[in-house]
Amino acid sequence: MTDAAMARDRFRRMAAMRAFDEACLDALRRKAIHGELHVGLGQEAIGAGMAEALRPEDAVVSTHRNHFHALAKGVDRRALLAEICEREAGLCRGRGGHMHPFDPATNFSATGIVGASIPVALGYAHAFRLRGEAAVAVGVTGDGGSHTGGFHEALVMAGAARLPLVVLVENNALAISVQFEDVSPTETVAERAAAYSALGLHVDGTDVDAVAHTVAQAMDHARGGRGPVIVEAICHRFRGHFEGDPEGYRSKEERQRVRDNFDPLRLYRHRLAAAGVSDDEADAILVAEKAAMKELLADVLDMPMPDPAGAMLYRFVEEARA
Numbered sequence: 379m380t381d382a383a384m385a386r387d388r389f390r391r392m393a394a395m396r397a398f399d400e401a402c403l404d405a406l407r408r409k410a411i412h413g414e415l416h417v418g419l420g421q422e423a424i425g426a427g428m429a430e431a432l433r434p435e436d437a438v439v440s441t442h443r444n445h446f447h448a449l450a451k452g453v454d455r456r457a458l459l460a461e462i463c464e465r466e467a468g469l470c471r472g473r474g475g476h477m478h479p480f481d482p483a484t485n486f487s488a489t490g491i492v493g494a495s496i497p498v499a500l501g502y503a504h505a506f507r508l509r510g511e512a513a514v515a516v517g518v519t520g521d522g523g524s525h526t527g528g529f530h531e532a533l534v535m536a537g538a539a540r541l542p543l544v545v546l547v548e549n550n551a552l553a554i555s556v557q558f559e560d561v562s563p564t565e566t567v568a569e570r571a572a573a574y575s576a577l578g579l580h581v582d583g584t585d586v587d588a589v590a591h592t593v594a595q596a597m598d599h600a601r602g603g604r605g606p607v608i609v610e611a612i613c614h615r616f617r618g619h620f621e622g623d624p625e626g627y628r629s630k631e632e633r634q635r636v637r638d639n640f641d642p643l644r645l646y647r648h649r650l651a652a653a654g655v656s657d658d659e660a661d662a663i664l665v666a667e668k669a670a671m672k673e674l675l676a677d678v679l680d681m682p683m684p685d686p687a688g689a690m691l692y693r694f695v696e697e698a699r700a
Contacts, residue, residue, distance in 0.1 A: 380587055385646075385653035386663070388586045391426035392643050393664050395446045397671040398455060402445065402462055402476075404672075406621055410463045410679055415476055416443040420616035423642035424548055425450045427589025428516070431597040435513040437485035437502040439495040442477045443548075443615075444488035447518055451486040453479070456674060465681040472684045473692055492553075493526030495519055496545055500532040503541040503606075514542045514600045522553025524567045536606035537574035543606040544596045548583065551612075554619045555627035568610040576606040583611030584642045587649065614640040 380388070399417040406415050418425070425446025432438065432451055440447040448458050453469070461468030462476045469479050477490035485502070489495055499517025506513045523529060524547050536543040547567045551558040564570055571578025577599050581592040589611060596607040614636045618625045625633065643664075650660050 380649055380653055382653045382655055385650050386655050386659075388426055388590065389643070389646055389650055389655070389660060390663050390667065391429060392422040392586060392646070393667040394455075394671075395422045395425050395449055396643060397664075397667040398449065398459070399445055400668070401459065401671040401675045403621070405459075405463050405675060405679070408679065411476060412464065413475065413477075414442075414620040414622075415462075416620050417617055418443050418446050418615065420636065420640065420642070421548060421550065421583065421613045422446060423586040423589055423646075424546070424583045424611045424613060427586045428546065428593045430590050431594040432516070433513070434484070435511065436597075437499065437506075437513065437515045438487075438518065439499040439502065439515070440486070440488040440518045441492070441495055441520060441523070441548075442488070442490045443520075444477070444479065444518075448479060448481070448486055448488070451481075452484050453481045453486050456678065457481075459674060460678050460681055463678050463681075464683060465678060466684045467678075467681050471692065493519055493523035493528045496523070496532040497528045499545070500536055500541065500543055503536060503543040504539070506542055507539070512601055514544055514597050516544045516546055516597075518546045518548065520553065521547060521549040521551060521558045521562070521567065522556065523547070524549075524570075525553070525561065533574040533576060533606060533608070537576050540575075540603060540605040542600040542603070544593075544600050545606065545608045546593070547608065547610045549610050549612050550615045552615065552619070552627070557627075566610055568608050571608040574606060574608075576608055577604070579607060579609045581609065581611050583613035584640050584645055586642060586646060616641075 405411050429450035438447055438451045457469045461479050464472040466472050469481050480487045496517040499515040502515035568578035568580040579592050581588050596609045599607050616637055
């Protein structure tokens with residue numbers, strides 16, 4: 379059974395992630411974010427669970443829905459939120475925005491191209507092998523990304539070379555609007571692992587304890603030189619693919635059913651109680667994280683935007699010449 383300290387920490391991590399994305403929604407309403415915004419509400423248990431197995435030297439390459447993975451990897455949330463809100467103090471000086479945050483200090487990056495995170499993570503894994511480092515590369519994708527050519531090609535190479543690659547598939551059964559069961563040749567993604575000489579693991583992505591255990595198992599397997607791992611975490615996203623998505627592919631009743639039955643924070647309440655953490659303490663954690671993010675957002679929105687005169691800066695790496 380999860381002890382009180384661990385249960386409290388995992389719940390607080392999920393609460394902090396939810397508060398972060400709620401702050402992003404607030405920033406969008408204030409027109410501080412331009413373009414599409416993809417939030418992960420409903421998928422907090424995956425980010426919170428994977429955080430415990432990640433080491434500073436490991437790499438994480440994420441998707442368009444990347445905030446929780448960045449926080450799990452230890453990216454500074456002030457710099458991350460500033461980047462999402464296009465501020466000069468952001469990770470990429472406001473040039474990357476929500477879909478393309480990069481943080482070399484923590485080996486975290488993301489791409490808005492579906493499935494493209496896996497080949498990049500493969501590159502990290504190959505570099506770790508060449509340098510003799512005991513680090514693991516984690517490539518995050520969704521069920522839609524698992525149907526791309528890059529996913530297959532990267533796992534073929536990782537399996538052949540037994541590279542330290544963990545592919546984390548957040549399967550919310552919706553590739554934008556396409557139902558997983560309508561397009562997948564297999565019932566799960568994890569069962570495809572055998573074709574790549576990889577380990578395939580399947581986990582309830584709404585259960586933070588199960589995610590923490592499964593991702594730790596995957597990381598140990600890859601770090602031990604036993605080859606790549608596919609971790610398929612079954613989850614549910616509460617909102618549309620992007621903010622403004624009319625969601626014509628699922629009814630209002632279905633969206634409410636998902637919220638009522640698969641909220642990872644609500645589902646974790648019984649584990650908290652079993653560990654001796656009261657409802658009042660859990661409520662206090664939620665209130666504290668919301669307040670902290672409200673304060674942080676106010677700070678970020680007061681930050682200056684990038685100077686338009688520098689719009690052409692940081693686009694290329696220029697080699698120093700003698």
